[in-house]
Amino acid sequence: MKITIDDKTFEPFIEYSMIEKRIRLIGIQMNVDYEDKVPVFIGVLNGAFMFMADLMKEIHIGCETTFVKLASYHGGTKSSGMLTEEFPLSMDIKGRDVVIIEDIVDTGRTLKFLLDKIKSLEPASVKVATLLLKPEALEYQFDEIEFIGFEIANDFVVGYGLDYKNLGRNLQDIYRLCGQQLPG
C-alpha cells in the first residue's frame, strides 16, 4: 500500500522479512570473519540504528558497539553536500578491528569522510557493512565495503531507519519515492 509522508508519496519496496533474511546472512558471515577477534561495530546515526540493532542480535562473538553521528542531508531528498560531525567517536580504536555500520551509501561522500577519520585513528582493520548501496550514485571506489544488504537503483527511499524530513524512520519496511516527483 502506498503511503504519504509530508508532501510525498512512497510505494512499498523492500519488506522487513527480506531485510531480516539478508541480515541473518550478513551476521553469519561476520561471525566467521571475526571469529578470533573482538571487533568494534560503529553505527552511523541516525539512519543505521535499526540495522545496527537487528544485526547485533545476529552476532554471537565478543564485540563492542558504539555510534557516531554525521549529517550530510538536511531533511530533504537531496544531499546538501555538507558534512558535519555532530557526535564524534568516543572510543579508542587504535589496533582494533572496526566495522562501520551504515544505513545507505549513496554518493559515498559520507563514508569517505568517515573512513578518513577512522583510518587516522590507526585501527588494525576497517570494513564497512551497509544495508543499502546505490552503485550508480557512487563517486568513489571503496575496497572496505565488505557486507552489503541490497544494491538498489538511484531512488530515494525511506523506512527502517531512513527518513524523509525526519519522518518515516520508524517504518518496518523500506519504501521508495513514487514516479517522477520532484525532490524537495
Ligand code: 5GP
Ligand atoms: P552519501 O554521502 O553516500 O551521498 O549519503 C549518505 C547519507 O545520505 C546516508 O547516510 C543517508 O542519511 C542519506 N541518504 C542517501 N540516500 C538516501 C535515501 O535514498 N533516502 C534517505 N532517507 N536518506 C538517504
